[in-house]
Amino acid sequence: MHIHHIENRNSVLNHFIAQVRDRAVQTDRMRFRRNLERIGEVLGYELSKTLSYAPKSVTTPLGEKEVPLVENEMVICSILRAGLPFHNGLLNYFDHAENAFISAYRHHTGQGDDFEIRVEYLSSPSLDGKTLLLADPMLATGQSFISVYESLKKLGTPAEIHLLAVIGARPGIELVEKHFPSDTHLWIAAIDDKLNDKGYIIPGLGDAGDLAYGSKLQH
Numbered sequence: 222m223h224i225h226h227i228e229n230r231n232s233v234l235n236h237f238i239a240q241v242r243d244r245a246v247q248t249d250r251m252r253f254r255r256n257l258e259r260i261g262e263v264l265g266y267e268l269s270k271t272l273s274y275a276p277k278s279v280t281t282p283l284g285e286k287e288v289p290l291v292e293n294e295m296v297i298c299s300i301l302r303a304g305l306p307f308h309n310g311l312l313n314y315f316d317h318a319e320n321a322f323i324s325a326y327r328h329h330t331g332q333g334d335d336f337e338i339r340v341e342y343l344s345s346p347s348l349d350g351k352t353l354l355l356a357d358p359m360l361a362t363g364q365s366f367i368s369v370y371e372s373l374k375k376l377g378t379p380a381e382i383h384l385l386a387v388i389g390a391r392p393g394i395e396l397v398e399k400h401f402p403s404d405t406h407l408w409i410a411a412i413d414d415k416l417n418d419k420g421y422i423i424p425g426l427g428d429a430g431d432l433a434y435g436s437k438l439q440h
């Protein structure tokens with residue numbers, strides 16, 4: 222897997238990441254969602270530098286100009302719920318993309334902190350030959366990305382797979398790497414070292430879905 226750790230090169234992206242992490246700032250839900258969207262825009266822009274381009278003629282009011290434009294047929298697929306604002310950020314830049322949505326949630330299996338990932342909703346075009354952007358702000362244990370990928374396999378074989386995340390935990394990234402093709406790209410804003418015993422990223426930012434949309438009942 223090709224890992225593009227975008228925070229490694231200082232940019233204004235650091236401010237967006239600081240704001241989603243900061244407990245004094247992240248409680249402003251509108252700002253939190255907008256920051257996920259802004260990070261989606263930045264990662265999308267970075268990713269765009271690796272796509273295929275072909276010259277297209279554009280007619281201005283005063284003449285013609287050849288402009289290299291993206292050739293890839295793109296599908297942006299995000300994982301509900303927290304993926305929604307992130308999805309919008311990517312779609313702001315790849316406005317010609319097709320879209321897919323898939324749900325994944327942690328189903329607590331009984332006593333203690335054990336959970337399994339349940340995938341229940343999927344809406345997607347064919348993925349055959351497409352450039353798939355699979356987006357979820359949090360890559361914690363990595364199980365959501367892996368389960369979702371298993372469900373997407375029946376929709377065709379993408380030509381390229383790009384995973385996008387805001388914060389990832391190192392152990393989760395290592396697990397994801399084992400389940401995706403070796404030429405998969407991971408575009409990730411920030412990487413943290415650890416998970417706690419509930420599978421939360423430490424220090425991370427907390428629960429991205431709840432911060433964006435409010436708390437939900439466990440089931």
Ligand SMILES: O=P(O)(O)OC[C@H]1O[C@H](OP(=O)(O)OP(=O)(O)O)[C@H](O)[C@@H]1O
Binds near residue numbers: 303359364428431
């Ligand atoms: O890498 P993992 O260990 O699978 O954890 C990451 C998942 O957890 C969060 O979703 P959550 O299950 O909280 O759902 P939500 O977006 O509806 O809150 C997050 O958005 C990821 O989908």
Ligand SMILES: O=c1cc[nH]c(=O)[nH]1
Binds near residue numbers: 359420422427430
């Ligand atoms: O740290 C984590 C782990 C899973 N889901 C989140 O939103 N945050």
Ligand SMILES: [Mg+2]
Binds near residue numbers: 428429430
């Ligand atoms: Mg959540």
